[in-house]
Amino acid sequence: MVLIAASAYPASSAGLNAMENFMRTVKSGKADFVQVVTAPPKDGQAARSKTSRGSFSFVRPQRFRFDYRQPFEQTIVADGQTIWLYDVDLNQVTARKQSQALSSTPAALVAAAVDVKDLQSDFVLQEQPDKDGLSWLQATPKAKDGQIQQLRVGFKGDLLAVLEIADSFGQRSVLTFQNFEANAAVPASTFQFKPPAGADVVRQ
Numbered sequence: 767m768v769l770i771a772a773s774a775y776p777a778s779s780a781g782l783n784a785m786e787n788f789m790r791t792v793k794s795g796k797a798d799f800v801q802v803v804t805a806p807p808k809d810g811q812a813a814r815s816k817t818s819r820g821s822f823s824f825v826r827p828q829r830f831r832f833d834y835r836q837p838f839e840q841t842i843v844a845d846g847q848t849i850w851l852y853d854v855d856l857n858q859v860t861a862r863k864q865s866q867a868l869s870s871t872p873a874a875l876v877a878a879a880v881d882v883k884d885l886q887s888d889f890v891l892q893e894q895p896d897k898d899g900l901s902w903l904q905a906t907p908k909a910k911d912g913q914i915q916q917l918r919v920g921f922k923g924d925l926l927a928v929l930e931i932a933d934s935f936g937q938r939s940v941l942t943f944q945n946f947e948a949n950a951a952v953p954a955s956t957f958q959f960k961p962p963a964g965a966d967v968v969r970q
Contacts, residue, residue, distance in 0.1 A: 781893050781903030784921035785875075786882050789826075791924065796823035797946040799832075806936035822943065823950070824877035828864065829957040843959040844873065850959040859961040862970045872917055872931055872941075875905055894918065900927055 799822050804815045818837065824830035834840040839854035849867050851860040879885045885905070894902035900920035907914055913933045920928035925946050931939040961967050 780901035784901045784924050785903050787924040789881050792948045794825040794950055794952050795948050796950045796952060797943040799941050799943050801941045803937060803939045823952050823956055825952050827880050828878050830873055830877040831956055843957055845957045858966045860968045872929055875919055
């Protein structure tokens with residue numbers, strides 16, 4: 767574990783400290799989540815939002831799983847080598863090499879990186895003012911060619927509470943985590959994925 771010297775950041779760096787402690791002390795976890803995605807206004811119409819619900823689990827490093835249950839079923843699994851995305855309605859599986867797809871994504875902040883120094887190779891980290899009882903950290907991807915423009919992470923104490931994502935299409939996605947269980951026992955089988963029989967598999 768690479769600790770950050772106290773002089774490296776302002777004394778008020780609650781968000782950075784929370785991220786540091788989260789990555790250092792929480793090696794696995796699971797939670798329920800609510801995700802609200804808001805599209806930008808179009809043709810004079812008001813911004814539109816859609817809400818999804820599901821569950822999330824991870825084991826550091828490099829393994830995580832999102833199971834969307836409402837309103838549509840979708841599964842995203844990272845097994846350490848491949849990221850699998852399974853759309854139940856389309857009966858389609860998309861597979862991407864994890865090493866090429868993960869570094870500047872929200873999942874890198876939550877589950878993939880091993881410490882803050884690791885994060886800083888892909889993100890510019892900036893302290894944000896406390897708000898809504900949470901400590902906030904802003905992360906801007908260093909790569910300029912990705913879809914993610916900016917991320918904000920909110921912590922309640924040292925536990926992940928909110929993840930806000932702004933993308934290059936003007937969309938804003940807010941994931942709120944509930945019933946977070948730090949260092950939960952997550953079976954290895956959680957991160958094993960086999961495309962269902964008959965599913966169309968697209969490898970990228």
